[in-house]
Amino acid sequence: MRPGIVDADKNIQPDDIVWICDEKNKKPLALGVAKISGEEMIKKEKGKAVIIFHYVGDNFWNFLKNDCKY
Secondary structure (H helix, E strand, C coil), X not given: CHHHCCCCXXXXXXXXXXXXXXXXXCCEEEEEEECCCHHHHHHCCCCCCEEEEEECCCHHHHHHHHXXXX
């Protein structure tokens, strides 16, 4: 939701894949698809900005964390 966004890349366009990071630690929290542009994310005060499809703790995230060795 838009109120939780403190900053965004102004080059983001609707339908771009984006990642959401923790403001303090700069660690990824989720992946999703932008519903609005980065400029709108900064300017708007309410509404949905990103459709989340993966987040910390879901099965995919845990698979990558535990099963993929780089």
